[in-house]
Amino acid sequence: MPSETRLDLDAFIPYRLSVLTNRVSSAIARHYSDRFDLSIPEWRVMAVLGQAPGLSARDVAARTAMDKVQVSRAVQSLLAAKRLTRTAHSQDGRVAHLSLSAKGQAIYNDVVPLALGLEKQFLSVLNLAEQKSLDALLSKLSRHMDRMTATPVADFRAEPTAAVPG
Protein backbone atom coordinates (compact mmCIF):
# COMPACT_ATOMS: atom_id res chain seq x y z
CA MET A 1 0.00 0.00 0.00
CA PRO A 2 1.62 3.26 -1.12
CA SER A 3 2.26 5.80 1.58
CA GLU A 4 0.52 8.62 -0.26
CA THR A 5 -2.76 6.73 0.04
CA ARG A 6 -3.60 8.69 3.15
CA LEU A 7 -5.98 11.55 3.30
CA ASP A 8 -6.04 13.86 6.25
CA LEU A 9 -9.27 15.77 5.87
CA ASP A 10 -8.08 18.51 8.19
CA ALA A 11 -5.28 19.21 5.76
CA PHE A 12 -7.26 18.77 2.56
CA ILE A 13 -7.78 22.21 1.09
CA PRO A 14 -10.91 21.58 -0.99
CA TYR A 15 -12.61 20.11 2.04
CA ARG A 16 -11.61 22.98 4.29
CA LEU A 17 -12.72 25.50 1.71
CA SER A 18 -16.06 23.79 1.48
CA VAL A 19 -16.70 23.69 5.22
CA LEU A 20 -15.67 27.30 5.63
CA THR A 21 -17.74 28.53 2.71
CA ASN A 22 -20.86 26.70 3.81
CA ARG A 23 -20.60 28.21 7.24
CA VAL A 24 -20.11 31.69 5.88
CA SER A 25 -22.90 31.46 3.33
CA SER A 26 -25.45 30.10 5.73
CA ALA A 27 -24.45 32.57 8.42
CA ILE A 28 -25.10 35.40 6.00
CA ALA A 29 -28.25 33.85 4.58
CA ARG A 30 -29.62 33.39 8.08
CA HIS A 31 -29.52 37.14 8.48
CA TYR A 32 -31.48 38.12 5.41
CA SER A 33 -33.59 35.09 4.53
CA ASP A 34 -36.07 35.38 7.37
CA ARG A 35 -36.00 39.12 7.61
CA PHE A 36 -36.65 39.72 3.91
CA ASP A 37 -38.05 36.37 2.79
CA LEU A 38 -35.22 36.01 0.33
CA SER A 39 -33.51 32.82 -0.79
CA ILE A 40 -29.81 32.70 -1.65
CA PRO A 41 -30.37 32.53 -5.44
CA GLU A 42 -32.90 35.35 -5.20
CA TRP A 43 -30.46 37.53 -3.33
CA ARG A 44 -27.76 36.80 -5.85
CA VAL A 45 -29.96 37.91 -8.70
CA MET A 46 -30.86 41.07 -6.84
CA ALA A 47 -27.25 41.76 -6.00
CA VAL A 48 -26.24 41.58 -9.64
CA LEU A 49 -29.15 43.68 -10.86
CA GLY A 50 -28.52 46.25 -8.18
CA GLN A 51 -25.07 46.65 -9.58
CA ALA A 52 -25.95 46.35 -13.26
CA PRO A 53 -29.62 47.07 -14.03
CA GLY A 54 -31.08 45.96 -17.34
CA LEU A 55 -29.21 42.70 -17.69
CA SER A 56 -30.88 39.68 -19.24
CA ALA A 57 -31.37 36.44 -17.34
CA ARG A 58 -28.55 34.96 -19.33
CA ASP A 59 -26.21 37.77 -18.29
CA VAL A 60 -27.15 37.28 -14.68
CA ALA A 61 -26.38 33.58 -14.94
CA ALA A 62 -23.01 34.28 -16.49
CA ARG A 63 -22.04 36.73 -13.77
CA THR A 64 -23.09 34.62 -10.81
CA ALA A 65 -21.97 31.19 -11.96
CA MET A 66 -25.58 30.09 -11.42
CA ASP A 67 -27.21 27.98 -14.06
CA LYS A 68 -30.01 29.35 -16.17
CA VAL A 69 -32.72 27.25 -14.53
CA GLN A 70 -31.82 28.58 -11.13
CA VAL A 71 -31.86 32.12 -12.45
CA SER A 72 -35.16 31.60 -14.20
CA ARG A 73 -36.78 30.40 -11.00
CA ALA A 74 -35.34 33.16 -8.88
CA VAL A 75 -36.46 35.75 -11.41
CA GLN A 76 -39.97 34.32 -11.46
CA SER A 77 -40.42 34.48 -7.72
CA LEU A 78 -38.91 37.96 -7.60
CA LEU A 79 -41.28 39.11 -10.32
CA ALA A 80 -44.20 37.56 -8.47
CA ALA A 81 -43.17 39.51 -5.37
CA LYS A 82 -42.87 42.65 -7.53
CA ARG A 83 -39.24 43.07 -6.62
CA LEU A 84 -38.12 43.12 -10.24
CA THR A 85 -39.34 44.64 -13.46
CA ARG A 86 -39.03 42.98 -16.84
CA THR A 87 -39.09 44.84 -20.14
CA ALA A 88 -38.89 43.38 -23.60
CA HIS A 89 -35.76 43.75 -25.69
CA SER A 90 -36.38 46.06 -28.59
CA GLN A 91 -34.64 43.85 -31.16
CA ASP A 92 -34.65 40.32 -29.81
CA GLY A 93 -37.98 38.78 -28.78
CA ARG A 94 -36.30 36.08 -26.71
CA VAL A 95 -34.54 38.47 -24.40
CA ALA A 96 -35.92 40.56 -21.54
CA HIS A 97 -34.19 43.24 -19.52
CA LEU A 98 -34.40 42.86 -15.76
CA SER A 99 -34.08 45.55 -13.12
CA LEU A 100 -34.93 46.10 -9.49
CA SER A 101 -38.32 47.67 -8.90
CA ALA A 102 -38.62 50.44 -6.30
CA LYS A 103 -39.60 47.73 -3.83
CA GLY A 104 -36.61 45.63 -4.85
CA GLN A 105 -34.29 48.58 -4.61
CA ALA A 106 -35.50 49.29 -1.08
CA ILE A 107 -34.72 45.72 -0.03
CA TYR A 108 -31.39 45.91 -1.77
CA ASN A 109 -30.57 49.07 0.15
CA ASP A 110 -31.33 47.27 3.38
CA VAL A 111 -29.48 44.06 2.64
CA VAL A 112 -26.27 45.52 1.24
CA PRO A 113 -25.07 47.15 4.47
CA LEU A 114 -26.00 44.00 6.33
CA ALA A 115 -23.95 41.86 3.96
CA LEU A 116 -21.02 44.25 4.05
CA GLY A 117 -21.18 44.35 7.82
CA LEU A 118 -21.07 40.59 8.05
CA GLU A 119 -18.20 40.43 5.61
CA LYS A 120 -16.35 42.94 7.69
CA GLN A 121 -16.94 40.95 10.83
CA PHE A 122 -15.84 37.79 9.05
CA LEU A 123 -12.61 39.44 7.91
CA SER A 124 -11.95 41.20 11.18
CA VAL A 125 -9.75 38.34 12.33
CA LEU A 126 -7.27 39.20 9.57
CA ASN A 127 -5.00 42.21 9.49
CA LEU A 128 -4.86 44.32 6.37
CA ALA A 129 -1.93 42.47 4.83
CA GLU A 130 -3.69 39.18 5.37
CA GLN A 131 -6.86 40.51 3.81
CA LYS A 132 -4.93 41.61 0.76
CA SER A 133 -3.28 38.25 0.62
CA LEU A 134 -6.62 36.44 0.79
CA ASP A 135 -7.95 38.65 -1.94
CA ALA A 136 -5.01 37.87 -4.18
CA LEU A 137 -5.13 34.14 -3.50
CA LEU A 138 -8.83 33.93 -4.30
CA SER A 139 -8.24 35.74 -7.56
CA LYS A 140 -5.40 33.50 -8.55
CA LEU A 141 -7.24 30.31 -7.68
CA SER A 142 -10.41 31.42 -9.43
CA ARG A 143 -8.58 32.25 -12.62
CA HIS A 144 -6.82 28.93 -12.37
CA MET A 145 -10.12 27.07 -11.96
CA ASP A 146 -11.47 28.86 -15.01
CA ARG A 147 -8.63 27.50 -17.06
CA MET A 148 -8.75 24.05 -15.48
CA THR A 149 -12.42 23.51 -16.10
CA ALA A 150 -12.29 25.03 -19.56
CA THR A 151 -10.09 22.21 -20.80
CA PRO A 152 -11.16 18.70 -19.77
CA VAL A 153 -8.79 17.38 -17.17
CA ALA A 154 -6.66 14.28 -17.56
CA ASP A 155 -6.45 11.58 -14.91
CA PHE A 156 -4.17 13.23 -12.40
CA ARG A 157 -2.66 11.17 -9.61
CA ALA A 158 -0.85 12.40 -6.54
CA GLU A 159 2.90 12.38 -6.46
CA PRO A 160 4.61 11.40 -3.19
CA THR A 161 5.19 15.04 -2.26
CA ALA A 162 2.44 16.51 -0.12
CA ALA A 163 0.66 19.45 -1.68
CA VAL A 164 0.56 21.67 1.39
CA PRO A 165 2.62 21.40 4.54
CA GLY A 166 0.85 21.50 7.88
Place this chain on the structure above:
Amino acid sequence: MPSETRLDLDAFIPYRLSVLTNRVSSAIARHYSDRFDLSIPEWRVMAVLGQAPGLSARDVAARTAMDKVQVSRAVQSLLAAKRLTRTAHSQDGRVAHLSLSAKGQAIYNDVVPLALGLEKQFLSVLNLAEQKSLDALLSKLSRHMDRMTATPVADFRAEPTAAVPG
Protein backbone atom coordinates in the same frame (compact mmCIF):
# COMPACT_ATOMS: atom_id res chain seq x y z
CA MET B 1 -28.78 57.33 0.53
CA PRO B 2 -25.48 56.44 2.23
CA SER B 3 -22.50 55.89 0.00
CA GLU B 4 -21.64 52.51 1.53
CA THR B 5 -24.85 51.10 0.08
CA ARG B 6 -22.94 49.69 -2.85
CA LEU B 7 -22.01 46.09 -3.27
CA ASP B 8 -19.46 45.04 -5.82
CA LEU B 9 -19.91 41.30 -6.07
CA ASP B 10 -16.49 40.82 -7.62
CA ALA B 11 -14.97 42.26 -4.47
CA PHE B 12 -17.30 40.58 -2.00
CA ILE B 13 -15.30 37.86 -0.31
CA PRO B 14 -18.13 35.52 0.77
CA TYR B 15 -19.42 35.51 -2.76
CA ARG B 16 -16.02 34.82 -4.28
CA LEU B 17 -15.39 32.08 -1.76
CA SER B 18 -18.68 30.49 -2.66
CA VAL B 19 -18.13 30.54 -6.40
CA LEU B 20 -14.63 29.17 -6.06
CA THR B 21 -15.63 26.43 -3.66
CA ASN B 22 -18.54 25.28 -5.77
CA ARG B 23 -16.31 25.00 -8.78
CA VAL B 24 -13.67 23.06 -6.89
CA SER B 25 -16.12 20.69 -5.22
CA SER B 26 -17.99 19.87 -8.36
CA ALA B 27 -14.78 19.44 -10.33
CA ILE B 28 -13.60 16.88 -7.81
CA ALA B 29 -16.99 15.22 -7.49
CA ARG B 30 -17.21 14.88 -11.24
CA HIS B 31 -14.12 12.72 -11.10
CA TYR B 32 -15.26 10.19 -8.55
CA SER B 33 -19.05 10.29 -8.65
CA ASP B 34 -19.47 8.54 -11.99
CA ARG B 35 -16.46 6.32 -11.67
CA PHE B 36 -17.34 4.99 -8.23
CA ASP B 37 -21.05 5.79 -7.98
CA LEU B 38 -20.39 7.91 -4.94
CA SER B 39 -22.20 11.06 -3.85
CA ILE B 40 -20.41 13.89 -2.08
CA PRO B 41 -21.88 13.08 1.35
CA GLU B 42 -21.05 9.40 0.86
CA TRP B 43 -17.48 10.22 0.02
CA ARG B 44 -17.18 12.46 3.05
CA VAL B 45 -18.33 9.70 5.33
CA MET B 46 -15.88 7.28 3.76
CA ALA B 47 -13.07 9.78 4.00
CA VAL B 48 -13.62 10.23 7.70
CA LEU B 49 -13.97 6.54 8.40
CA GLY B 50 -10.89 5.75 6.37
CA GLN B 51 -9.00 8.04 8.65
CA ALA B 52 -10.72 7.07 11.91
CA PRO B 53 -12.46 3.68 11.77
CA GLY B 54 -15.03 2.79 14.41
CA LEU B 55 -16.60 6.22 14.78
CA SER B 56 -20.32 6.58 15.41
CA ALA B 57 -22.60 8.41 13.01
CA ARG B 58 -22.69 11.26 15.45
CA ASP B 59 -18.89 11.51 15.46
CA VAL B 60 -18.84 11.53 11.70
CA ALA B 61 -21.35 14.35 11.63
CA ALA B 62 -19.30 16.37 14.09
CA ARG B 63 -16.12 15.95 12.07
CA THR B 64 -17.58 16.79 8.69
CA ALA B 65 -19.93 19.63 9.61
CA MET B 66 -22.67 17.54 7.99
CA ASP B 67 -25.95 17.23 9.82
CA LYS B 68 -27.03 13.93 11.27
CA VAL B 69 -29.76 13.28 8.71
CA GLN B 70 -27.31 13.63 5.89
CA VAL B 71 -24.92 11.27 7.61
CA SER B 72 -27.68 8.79 8.33
CA ARG B 73 -28.69 8.69 4.69
CA ALA B 74 -25.15 8.38 3.43
CA VAL B 75 -24.44 5.60 5.91
CA GLN B 76 -27.55 3.73 4.83
CA SER B 77 -26.68 3.76 1.18
CA LEU B 78 -23.08 2.82 1.93
CA LEU B 79 -24.26 -0.07 4.07
CA ALA B 80 -26.64 -1.16 1.32
CA ALA B 81 -23.71 -1.17 -1.09
CA LYS B 82 -21.67 -3.13 1.46
CA ARG B 83 -19.05 -0.44 1.61
CA LEU B 84 -19.34 -0.05 5.38
CA THR B 85 -19.72 -2.34 8.35
CA ARG B 86 -21.74 -1.50 11.43
CA THR B 87 -21.25 -3.09 14.83
CA ALA B 88 -23.20 -2.44 17.99
CA HIS B 89 -21.70 -0.51 20.85
CA SER B 90 -21.03 -2.78 23.81
CA GLN B 91 -22.46 -0.42 26.41
CA ASP B 92 -24.83 1.95 24.63
CA GLY B 93 -27.65 0.48 22.56
CA ARG B 94 -28.22 3.70 20.65
CA VAL B 95 -24.74 3.86 19.22
CA ALA B 96 -23.13 1.85 16.41
CA HIS B 97 -19.52 1.78 15.31
CA LEU B 98 -18.91 2.32 11.60
CA SER B 99 -15.93 1.24 9.53
CA LEU B 100 -15.01 0.71 5.92
CA SER B 101 -15.55 -2.83 4.67
CA ALA B 102 -12.89 -4.43 2.49
CA LYS B 103 -14.88 -3.23 -0.49
CA GLY B 104 -15.10 0.24 0.98
CA GLN B 105 -11.42 0.29 1.76
CA ALA B 106 -10.61 -0.64 -1.84
CA ILE B 107 -12.65 2.26 -3.13
CA TYR B 108 -11.08 4.56 -0.57
CA ASN B 109 -7.63 3.50 -1.76
CA ASP B 110 -8.62 4.41 -5.30
CA VAL B 111 -10.24 7.73 -4.55
CA VAL B 112 -7.65 9.15 -2.18
CA PRO B 113 -4.85 9.52 -4.73
CA LEU B 114 -7.33 10.94 -7.19
CA ALA B 115 -8.45 13.56 -4.68
CA LEU B 116 -4.91 14.40 -3.68
CA GLY B 117 -3.92 14.68 -7.32
CA LEU B 118 -6.72 17.11 -8.02
CA GLU B 119 -5.85 19.13 -4.96
CA LYS B 120 -2.29 19.30 -6.15
CA GLN B 121 -3.35 20.45 -9.56
CA PHE B 122 -5.65 23.03 -8.01
CA LEU B 123 -2.84 24.40 -5.84
CA SER B 124 -0.24 24.25 -8.57
CA VAL B 125 -0.88 27.85 -9.49
CA LEU B 126 0.47 28.92 -6.08
CA ASN B 127 4.06 28.83 -5.01
CA LEU B 128 4.98 27.24 -1.72
CA ALA B 129 4.79 30.45 0.28
CA GLU B 130 1.37 31.18 -1.12
CA GLN B 131 0.19 27.68 -0.28
CA LYS B 132 1.34 28.11 3.29
CA SER B 133 -0.37 31.45 3.40
CA LEU B 134 -3.63 29.98 2.13
CA ASP B 135 -3.40 27.22 4.68
CA ALA B 136 -2.93 29.70 7.50
CA LEU B 137 -5.71 31.98 6.31
CA LEU B 138 -8.19 29.14 6.09
CA SER B 139 -7.30 28.04 9.60
CA LYS B 140 -7.69 31.50 10.99
CA LEU B 141 -10.99 32.15 9.27
CA SER B 142 -12.39 28.78 10.25
CA ARG B 143 -11.56 29.26 13.88
CA HIS B 144 -13.07 32.70 13.68
CA MET B 145 -16.28 31.33 12.17
CA ASP B 146 -16.45 28.77 14.95
CA ARG B 147 -16.45 31.53 17.49
CA MET B 148 -18.78 33.77 15.50
CA THR B 149 -21.45 31.14 15.03
CA ALA B 150 -21.11 29.87 18.57
CA THR B 151 -22.38 33.14 19.97
CA PRO B 152 -25.46 34.61 18.29
CA VAL B 153 -24.44 37.61 16.25
CA ALA B 154 -25.72 41.12 16.79
CA ASP B 155 -27.00 43.29 13.97
CA PHE B 156 -23.77 44.40 12.38
CA ARG B 157 -23.80 47.18 9.84
CA ALA B 158 -21.02 48.24 7.56
CA GLU B 159 -18.89 51.20 8.46
CA PRO B 160 -17.84 53.53 5.66
CA THR B 161 -14.43 51.86 5.36
CA ALA B 162 -14.30 49.10 2.77
CA ALA B 163 -13.38 45.72 4.17
CA VAL B 164 -10.94 44.66 1.49
CA PRO B 165 -9.13 46.89 -0.96
CA GLY B 166 -9.14 45.95 -4.62
Place this chain on the structure above:
DNA sequence: TCCAGATAGTTACATATGAAACCATCTTTC
Protein backbone atom coordinates in the same frame (compact mmCIF):
# COMPACT_ATOMS: atom_id res chain seq x y z
C1' DT C 1 -37.91 2.61 41.03
C1' DC C 2 -39.92 5.70 38.22
C1' DC C 3 -40.28 9.83 35.65
C1' DA C 4 -38.40 13.80 33.10
C1' DG C 5 -35.19 15.12 30.22
C1' DA C 6 -31.09 14.19 27.05
C1' DT C 7 -29.12 11.85 23.17
C1' DA C 8 -28.37 8.54 18.79
C1' DG C 9 -30.44 7.71 14.92
C1' DT C 10 -34.51 7.31 11.48
C1' DT C 11 -38.64 8.69 9.04
C1' DA C 12 -41.80 11.93 6.77
C1' DC C 13 -42.80 15.89 4.46
C1' DA C 14 -42.21 19.84 2.07
C1' DT C 15 -38.95 22.37 -0.68
C1' DA C 16 -34.70 23.00 -3.51
C1' DT C 17 -32.02 21.47 -7.12
C1' DG C 18 -30.03 19.77 -11.77
C1' DA C 19 -30.43 17.45 -16.14
C1' DA C 20 -32.84 17.08 -19.98
C1' DA C 21 -36.67 17.96 -22.81
C1' DC C 22 -39.10 21.62 -24.55
C1' DC C 23 -40.90 26.15 -26.86
C1' DA C 24 -40.11 30.35 -29.10
C1' DT C 25 -37.27 33.33 -31.47
C1' DC C 26 -33.31 34.45 -33.96
C1' DT C 27 -29.38 33.52 -37.39
C1' DT C 28 -27.16 31.39 -41.04
C1' DT C 29 -26.84 29.15 -45.25
C1' DC C 30 -28.15 27.74 -49.46
Place this chain on the structure above:
DNA sequence: GAAAGATGGTTTCATATGTAACTATCTGGA
Protein backbone atom coordinates in the same frame (compact mmCIF):
# COMPACT_ATOMS: atom_id res chain seq x y z
C1' DG D 1 -37.08 32.74 -48.21
C1' DA D 2 -37.10 28.06 -46.31
C1' DA D 3 -34.61 24.68 -43.60
C1' DA D 4 -31.08 23.73 -40.07
C1' DG D 5 -29.14 25.02 -36.34
C1' DA D 6 -28.15 28.20 -32.32
C1' DT D 7 -29.78 30.72 -28.39
C1' DG D 8 -32.86 32.68 -24.41
C1' DG D 9 -35.80 31.04 -21.36
C1' DT D 10 -39.31 27.72 -19.17
C1' DT D 11 -41.21 23.34 -17.80
C1' DT D 12 -40.87 18.62 -16.30
C1' DC D 13 -39.21 15.01 -13.65
C1' DA D 14 -36.42 12.62 -10.71
C1' DT D 15 -33.43 13.28 -6.88
C1' DA D 16 -31.25 15.80 -2.91
C1' DT D 17 -31.83 18.35 1.06
C1' DG D 18 -33.34 20.49 5.66
C1' DT D 19 -36.69 20.83 9.33
C1' DA D 20 -39.31 18.76 12.35
C1' DA D 21 -41.45 14.93 14.30
C1' DC D 22 -40.62 10.43 15.87
C1' DT D 23 -38.53 5.93 18.12
C1' DA D 24 -35.46 3.91 21.12
C1' DT D 25 -32.18 4.09 24.48
C1' DC D 26 -29.76 6.17 28.15
C1' DT D 27 -29.08 9.29 32.45
C1' DG D 28 -30.01 11.72 36.59
C1' DG D 29 -32.83 13.08 40.34
C1' DA D 30 -36.60 12.46 43.71
